[in-house]
Amino acid sequence: MEYRAYTGMNGLGNSKLVTDLQCLKEFTELSVNSKKAAVQRNQETSRKESEDESRLPVLEAAYATILRGIGEDTDRQGLLRTPARAAKAMQFLTKGYHESVYDILNDAIFDEDHDEMVIVKDIDMFSLCEHHLVPFFGKVHIGYLPNKKVVGLSKLARIVEIYSRRLQVQERLTKQIATAISEALQPTGVVVIIEAVHMCMIMRGVQKINSQTVTSTMLGIFREDHKTREEFLALVKSK
Numbered sequence: 001m002e003y004r005a006y007t008g009m010n011g012l013g014n015s016k017l018v019t020d021l022q023c024l025k026e027f028t029e030l031s032v033n034s035k036k037a038a039v040q041r042n043q044e045t046s047r048k049e050s051e052d053e054s055r056l057p058v059l060e061a062a063y064a065t066i067l068r069g070i071g072e073d074t075d076r077q078g079l080l081r082t083p084a085r086a087a088k089a090m091q092f093l094t095k096g097y098h099e100s101v102y103d104i105l106n107d108a109i110f111d112e113d114h115d116e117m118v119i120v121k122d123i124d125m126f127s128l129c130e131h132h133l134v135p136f137f138g139k140v141h142i143g144y145l146p147n148k149k150v151v152g153l154s155k156l157a158r159i160v161e162i163y164s165r166r167l168q169v170q171e172r173l174t175k176q177i178a179t180a181i182s183e184a185l186q187p188t189g190v191v192v193i194i195e196a197v198h199m200c201m202i203m204r205g206v207q208k209i210n211s212q213t214v215t216s217t218m219l220g221i222f223r224e225d226h227k228t229r230e231e232f233l234a235l236v237k238s239k
């Protein structure tokens, strides 16, 4: 922003200086971004893929303990390989800890003069509730209003995958997806809506079979401007 104001005031005579300033600014942005990405990556990933193999025995032993804890006989034929299978399944269901948005989006962000709303709706989502370790699942609807930057559409589904394959609560999942898109694309606005059913509500406790939980996060123009928000909601509802 600063160097642009400078151009306006001094005309073309200072174009070399302007270019230098621009380079400097871009370089600074680049290094700030890569530092930010590294910090983010450390915060985001709490498990390395390479470590999964070595952690399997602990997880297997834990599942064997659970089986005994519920009064099962771990030696009966049907359960012989269950701790091993369950351990692998649990690692798969939480593999999002390995992945960071910055790795996924690295080369997938494009400069584009598109300023119409981008919507991807009905993205399948499967996650595990961190309070009961049972599944919750449903659909994610994402919209954003680009500000010179767009991302490949399939990457939005990948972002959902990264955050949902972890232990979660639906509210945080919704916010993390929105924040990730906001930070990566710096759009004019982002909205994320998740409609989900929680097995911990359906199978235990209140047993409300048809109850759905809806959460939303709105950033930027979607928060400020109700017309933009309503346009998104109308487009999501239309089948």
Ligand SMILES: [Zn+2]
Binding pocket: 129, 130, 131, 132, 133, 134, 198, 200, 201
């Ligand atoms: Zn739960």
